Amino acid sequence: MNGNRPARMPPNTELKRSLSLTLITLYGLGTILGAGIYVLIGKVAGLAGMYAPVSFVVAAGLAGLTGLSYAELSARYPKSAGEAVYVQAGLHMRALSVLVGALVVLTGIVSAATLANGFVGYLHVFVAVPAWAVITALVLGLGALAAWGISESVTAASVVTLIEVGGLLLVLGVAGGNLADLPARLPELIPPPDAGIWQGILLGAFIAFYAFIGFEDMVNVAEEVKDPTHALPLAILIAIVVSTALYLMVALVSVLALAPAELAGSDAPLALIYQRATGSAPTLIGVISLFAVINGALIQIVKSGRILYGMSREGWLHGAFGVVHPRTQTPLLSTAVVTAAVLVLALWLPLVTLAKATSFIVLVVFALINLALVLIKRRDPRPAGVRIFPLWVPGAGFLFTAGFLLFQLAQLLRSA
Numbered sequence: 001m002n003g004n005r006p007a008r009m010p011p012n013t014e015l016k017r018s019l020s021l022t023l024i025t026l027y028g029l030g031t032i033l034g035a036g037i038y039v040l041i042g043k044v045a046g047l048a049g050m051y052a053p054v055s056f057v058v059a060a061g062l063a064g065l066t067g068l069s070y071a072e073l074s075a076r077y078p079k080s081a082g083e084a085v086y087v088q089a090g091l092h093m094r095a096l097s098v099l100v101g102a103l104v105v106l107t108g109i110v111s112a113a114t115l116a117n118g119f120v121g122y123l124h125v126f127v128a129v130p131a132w133a134v135i136t137a138l139v140l141g142l143g144a145l146a147a148w149g150i151s152e153s154v155t156a157a158s159v160v161t162l163i164e165v166g167g168l169l170l171v172l173g174v175a176g177g178n179l180a181d182l183p184a185r186l187p188e189l190i191p192p193p194d195a196g197i198w199q200g201i202l203l204g205a206f207i208a209f210y211a212f213i214g215f216e217d218m219v220n221v222a223e224e225v226k227d228p229t230h231a232l233p234l235a236i237l238i239a240i241v242v243s244t245a246l247y248l249m250v251a252l253v254s255v256l257a258l259a260p261a262e263l264a265g266s267d268a269p270l271a272l273i274y275q276r277a278t279g280s281a282p283t284l285i286g287v288i289s290l291f292a293v294i295n296g297a298l299i300q301i302v303k304s305g306r307i308l309y310g311m312s313r314e315g316w317l318h319g320a321f322g323v324v325h326p327r328t329q330t331p332l333l334s335t336a337v338v339t340a341a342v343l344v345l346a347l348w349l350p351l352v353t354l355a356k357a358t359s360f361i362v363l364v365v366f367a368l369i370n371l372a373l374v375l376i377k378r379r380d381p382r383p384a385g386v387r388i389f390p391l392w393v394p395g396a397g398f399l400f401t402a403g404f405l406l407f408q409l410a411q412l413l414r415s416a
Contacts, residue, residue, distance in 0.1 A: 019154060019224050021231040027154050027221070028239035030161030031299035032214030037168065037247055038118070038270055038292045040207055041254050046264025048204030051191045053251040055204030056211075060244045062404060063212035065397035066366045067240045068389050069373045071233035074219045075386040076376070078228035082219030083365055084311055090372025094316070100368055101311045103361050104216075108304030109338060110358045111213065112139070113345035115297040121267030122293060125286040135346045142294065143339030146301045149328050154221075154302075160295040167288030168246050171253065171270050175277040178256035185256060206408060210359045211247060214296070215239050216366075217303040220310065233387055301338055308334035363405050370397035 019027070045052040073086045084101030088094065116138055120131045145156065182189075191197050215236050222228045250270075254263060257273050266272045270289060271282035309331035312322030321334045349357075373394035382388055 017224055017226050019221065020226055021235055023154050023158055024218060024221070024225050024231060025235040025238050026158035026161045027299060028215050028218040028235055029242055030157045030164060030214075030295045031217050031303075032212060032239055032243040033161065033164045033168070033246070033292060033296070037211050037250055038122070038164075038289045040118075040211055041251065042263040042266050042269035044204040044208045044251075045255060045260040045269075047207060048201045049260045050188045050255050051197065051201050052204055052208075052255050052260065052263075053189060053248060054191055055201050055208045056247050056251045058202065058205035059208035059212055060247070062205075062209055062363075062366075062397075062400055063215070064240055064244070065393060065400060066370060067215050067236055069370050069394045069397050070216055070219060071236045072387065072389050073369070073373055073376075074222060074232040074236065075229045076383060078222040078225070078232060079310060082222060082307075082310075083216070083369060084307070084316070085314070086376075087368055087372045088314075090375040091368075096368075098311065098316045100365055101307055101316065103365050104220075105304045105307050105338070107213070107358050107361045107365070108217070108300040108307070109341045110345060110361070111210075112142075112297040112300035112304075112338075112342040113349065114210075114358060115293045115300070116342065116346035119290060119293040119297070122271065122286055122289045125268050125271050125282060132347055136343060138294070138297070139339060139343045139346060142298045142301055143335060143342075145298060146305060146339070147328060147330055147332055147335045149330060157295050157299055157302075160291045163288055164292040164295060165246070167270070167285055167292060168250055170285060170288070171273055172249055175253045175257045175273050177277075178253055181256055182252070189252075189255070202404075202407060203411065206356070206359055206404070208247075209363070209404075210356075212240075212243065213358065213362055214243075214299070216362075217299055220303045220306045223310075224306075229385060297342075301335065301342060304338040305331055305335035308337065360405070360408060363401050363408075367398055367401040367405065370394040370401065374398065 041052070044055050048055040070082075074082065077085050077089060079085050083104045084097045087100045088097035091097070116135045117131075119138055120134050123129060123134055191201060218232060218236055218239070222232055225232055254269065254273060258269075258276060262272070263269045268282070268286065268289065271286045274280075274285040275282045308317060308321045309324070311317045312319060312334075321331065321337075323333065324330065325332045371394070374391065377388075377391055377394070
């Protein structure tokens with residue numbers, strides 16, 4: 001290592017650019033969908049009641065603004081360890097950049113642990129297996145797949161993403177008849193200006209926000225994307241728009257089909273909706289849900305390993321984390337460390353606690369990312385070859401994410 005950067009690795013240890021626009025879009029869409037709607041729709045309904053769709057609208061607004069910031073930054077700086085690189089470019093504070101990188105790795109680890117817990121809930125629809133055994137086998141298997149290769153990992157994730165979308169469309173297909181009641185029941189879905197009700201909606205939005213986490217994962221495989229300056233921003237925007245549309249439809253159908261209390265009491269809410277709508281065992285939707293949860297966890301492990309790799313290449317971590325295996329062309333040590341951490345947390349903490357922790361950490365990172373882009377745009381407003389969004393986009397993203405964080409801190413202090 002010389003100075004702040006490790007010595008350049010031989011050419012055969014570089015990451016492999018093998019991800020097309022289609023693959024990177026499916027990669028992002030897979031982690032967004034797998035990271036929430038299959039697991040947490042019931043928890044959101046338990047907090048927000050019939051206003052769960054409003055919680056998803058609030059969460060979509062928060063995620064959408066920051067998604068635009070990520071789209072611009074990914075074109076400006078197409079590197080692994082994206083968030084840490086962005087903060088360094090904007091704020092020029094190495095310690096803060098390292099902290100942000102560590103926080104993003106932590107969110108990936110905690111998110112994968114959350115999904116491993118969610119997997120148990122859907123598996124118990126079919127068979128009662130000890131949770132610890134399921135979690136251990138699942139996490140170790142996903143870690144091995146992530147170490148195998150990026151093409152293999154993302155191709156597998158892309159196939160499962162198509163299955164996930166099919167599962168949501170299946171739920172909408174069998175329970176979509178409830179939308180015919182929407183005109184008559186619309187007053188039930190419009191919240192009054194009551195502080196207590198809006199508190200529940202915002203608390204639900206905090207959980208629903210977890211369901212939108214995933215688009216930021218895409219920037220951390222930037223060095224494995226073909227033409228990242230153009231493909232990556234477009235893929236981010238497509239993934240956010242598609243996932244938002246699906247979430248709002250599923251949230252509406254869910255609260256129209258079942259009472260919020262029933263949704264909140266189920267560990268496999270979409271399977272319950274399918275069963276009530278068809279009168280049949282939820283075998284198909286249960287299997288699809290299992291695939292969805294696995295997909296999200298796999299992508300979190302891949303992402304977190306790439307961030308450790310990228311931070312090492314920037315000279316911010318030990319050089320061993322930046323070593324890429326010449327055969328698999330993946331960072332094996334980084335992937336192994338992430339897998340071990342996911343396993344520990346998945347066996348230790350319950351699902352909702354993990355989801356809340358992930359949402360809180362991600363909001364901190366999002367606030368810093370938006371602030372960094374504000375400062376970058378003031379210094380370099382129109383770089384060549386980069387699609388630019390108005391300055392108010394990261395400005396509003398910073399204000400909204402910071403405000404949401406303050407709301408959550410106030411709730412924590414009130415309940416302490």
